[in-house]
Amino acid sequence: MSIDNITLARLLDETASLLEIDAADPFRIRSYRRAAEAVEQQTTPLATLATPEADPKALLAIPGIGKGMAANIRDLVTTGTMPLREELLQKYRPTMLELLRLPGMGPKTVAMLYSALEIADIDALEAAARRGDLLSLPRMGQKFTDKLLKGIEDHRRNASRFRIDIARGHAERVSELIRQFPGIDTITPAGSLRRGRESCGDLDLLVTGPACESDVVAAAVEHVATLPLIDKLLARGQNKVSFNLRKGLQVDVRLLPRASYGAALQYFTGSKHHNVALRQRAIKRGLTLNEYALLRLEDNQIIAAASEEEIYNALDLDYIPPELRENCGEIEAAEKHILPRLITRADIRGDVHMHTHESDGVNSIREMAEAAIARGLEYIAITDHSKNLAMTNGMDDKRTLAHAQRIRQVSDELAAEFAAKKGPQWARYQQRLNDGEPESVEPSVPFRLLAGIEVDILADGALDLEDDTLAQLDIVVASVHSGFNQTEEEMTARVLRAAENPYVQILGHPTGRKVLKREPYRINLEQLLPAAARLGIAVEHNAAPARADLSDINLRKAKEFGCKIICNTDAHSTEELDQIDDGIVQLRRAWLTPADLINTQPLEAFLASLRPRQ
């Protein structure tokens, strides 16, 4: 069993932490961290590049991987460990890495606790803190001990991160309360939420407006520090407030004058590595970048500060969208003016995976269609569950065909209304005109509903409906919903067999991956994606964070293998159609353009790009 990139990255990152505890050269530590990040971002499994037969230059081609790190990676791949790591683990204990996750605990403190009291894990630390043993150590008073005990408690209760849509919900609730203070104009979530990471460790909210100017900001800080939803106030400075929400999520609020808002937004959006690279670039130009401004070094003259665009432009770069700021080539692309035109919501024309109350959805066919029209879509497919999913009231062959007939009937009704210049499409157009939307154009084609199915892939790879039934539908999405206890090989073979069925056009949520939850099943994408590309079958990027999706890395893989990629919501209600935004963020992080997705095409072209029907 070969080691995967995520594990490889984790081992390198742990080595960096051990080096920190060992008080090693900070630049050496940084290079281990950078290597870990680089490894995590790779789309090809490094285990295949680290074999004796592989081209030795392949690893060196990755930025941040030099001769030494390549040797480390080869050791990790062949032996599962590496000399430096083993040496450090002789000296320290692996449980010390967990101590570093406690708030206020850094490498120096961990090292000191180990040498003074031989404390190497959380239990021992807690016991020592309760006995008052820590008070005898330098720079450790009662206040530190109390904070540490609370930190241990929080850590035990909730050591996990928050899924992006949950975090965004919290951000909106907090923002609403902050906005009640007079003189607050803008509140922007920064950090990993703005970059569209799938999960957030904490929330960064940047606030600006007249009330944030430095001479009056104290009152606004007071307002934020006393918000009713604060569980525990963590820190409070001149223009910064940190607190925990009851769910355990940490929120950092910064109140900033308008003049430096762009610099702050840039700074706190990150990522850390992107910012480091940007500041290095600034220095080479005789400038320095901090959270207040881009300054000229010689006379501290402000070059740019109010907007991110100004800052990037002053560094001779095109504006870089937050989703790309991971120091993975975006700076070079911005310099050469070759950043991709990333997908936006307006590019998505169709959504061909959703459910109604015929199976486990909550809305009717017509309601889903009207909601899709209201969101500017041109076509959708209704794909309710098939019979194997009894608990969702899945449909047998007969019900499937009857349902298809009703879907086409609604489509015809809407088309008739459209022809008569009535109905939801014209209503939306009229609404947009009234709202004064300049780009609003008269709708020219009627909205279309496609009759589809989300057919179940059984344990042996067969489908649970007859081919004759599938042949009479417009869209067939096939997905796995049961039998997750199979091995990776079995699961891959199962889905591949289903993909051989000529009526299957789309593989629904192919990885079945659930963010921040245990994976329901493992599948070998290195086999599945090329096969899908060869068969002309589309792979779905499921937009819903709550269910399953292709992460940005898997999306890049799918593109590299030449797959047709489609982004669907798998909505079970009209509101869930908005989850397309969560899917788009991942597409953007993967550097995908509208041309990389097939449901950015008008209906006829979209249908033509699907696998041809028999």
Next chain:
DNA sequence: GCCGTTTTCGGCCCGACTGTTTTCAGTCG
């Protein structure tokens, strides 16, 4: 340990906050 438009050595990003301090080290983002 990495890297190169100050290149094979000598650099490598920046500031705020906290707790325990009388000037700062450590942590954090």
